[in-house]
Amino acid sequence: MLEVRELTRTFGDLRAVDGVTFDVRPGMMTGFVGGNGAGKTTTMRMIMGVLGITSGEVRWDGRPITMVDRRRFGYMPEERGLYPKQPVLDQLIYLGQLGGMTAASARAAAMEHLERFGLADRAKEHVEKLSLGNQQRVQITAAVMRQPICLILDEPFSGLDPLAVDSMADLLRQHTSRGVPVLFSSHQLDLVDRLCDRLVILNKGRVVGAGTREELESTGTVRHRLTVNGDAGWVRDLPGIHVVDVEGPTALLEIIQPGAEQQLLRTAVSRGELREFTPIRPTLSEIYREVTQ
Numbered sequence: 001m002l003e004v005r006e007l008t009r010t011f012g013d014l015r016a017v018d019g020v021t022f023d024v025r026p027g028m029m030t031g032f033v034g035g036n037g038a039g040k041t042t043t044m045r046m047i048m049g050v051l052g053i054t055s056g057e058v059r060w061d062g063r064p065i066t067m068v069d070r071r072r073f074g075y076m077p078e079e080r081g082l083y084p085k086q087p088v089l090d091q092l093i094y095l096g097q098l099g100g101m102t103a104a105s106a107r108a109a110a111m112e113h114l115e116r117f118g119l120a121d122r123a124k125e126h127v128e129k130l131s132l133g134n135q136q137r138v139q140i141t142a143a144v145m146r147q148p149i150c151l152i153l154d155e156p157f158s159g160l161d162p163l164a165v166d167s168m169a170d171l172l173r174q175h176t177s178r179g180v181p182v183l184f185s186s187h188q189l190d191l192v193d194r195l196c197d198r199l200v201i202l203n204k205g206r207v208v209g210a211g212t213r214e215e216l217e218s219t220g221t222v223r224h225r226l227t228v229n230g231d232a233g234w235v236r237d238l239p240g241i242h243v244v245d246v247e248g249p250t251a252l253l254e255i256i257q258p259g260a261e262q263q264l265l266r267t268a269v270s271r272g273e274l275r276e277f278t279p280i281r282p283t284l285s286e287i288y289r290e291v292t293q
Helices: 040-048 067-071 088-098 103-116 132-144 162-177 189-195 213-219 232-237 260-270 284-292
Strands: 002-011 014-024 029-033 055-060 073-076 150-154 182-185 198-203 206-211 223-228 241-247 250-255 274-280
Touching (some): 014 040, 014 206, 029 040, 029 162, 040 073, 040 150, 073 132, 088 103, 132 150, 132 162, 198 284, 206 213, 213 284, 223 232, 223 260, 232 241, 232 250, 241 260, 260 274
Parallel strands (some): 029 182, 029 198, 150 182
Antiparallel strands (some): 002 014, 002 055, 198 206, 223 250, 223 274, 241 250
């Protein structure tokens, strides 16, 4: 397991990362989300040792992380590290060898992934000849081809079309299935919601939410949808209930006083109008907005 403990980074008077603590658990995908400037990239760079740590600690397997550990990680930086005028396959073999692979094993692993991404026929082309999406595929290949013990990926889905996103997601699931912890950042909240087992939400350098989706939901505001036969405007007159919205027979509600829902249901039944009363599962976007405001 990768553990981040009270990680802090300052740049002069600016505290870009402020006491960040979270875990990336074995065999799970953890989504790292936050607005621009929230501190995600800075945190990932400190995890990888690319950027110095002002205070705090990164731990791997229950002990302080070492550079030997980090060499076995797969890392995809925000600023892509590809050589534009070098052929794709030559570059991947070179990067694989830097990570300790033989030339033969690096070639085999690179071609396996290029075939997976539909790029095998472009293995001898220079990187600069590829589209940004295909360059992204090559960068991901460089991160995963060495069978890493942990994956740290900064915006790995950026620029990918829907089919490439599905292919990438399948690839990451292969790694989590063998127990690899995966941490990836993304601004695509619907994608994070679909793929991740756990979430870490960062705002202004601090963790403002962390856990499974269910755990994050339990800390937020619970809303209910009421549907009746007639107009639902009468719910505005009931105590202990905040009416978020009413549109015809449907009302979106928050129960602000315990037990107020019982009076609501009795009233709806007495009027002979009750059709539906159900809790609403908030979207990740709604959870995100609530914890970052």
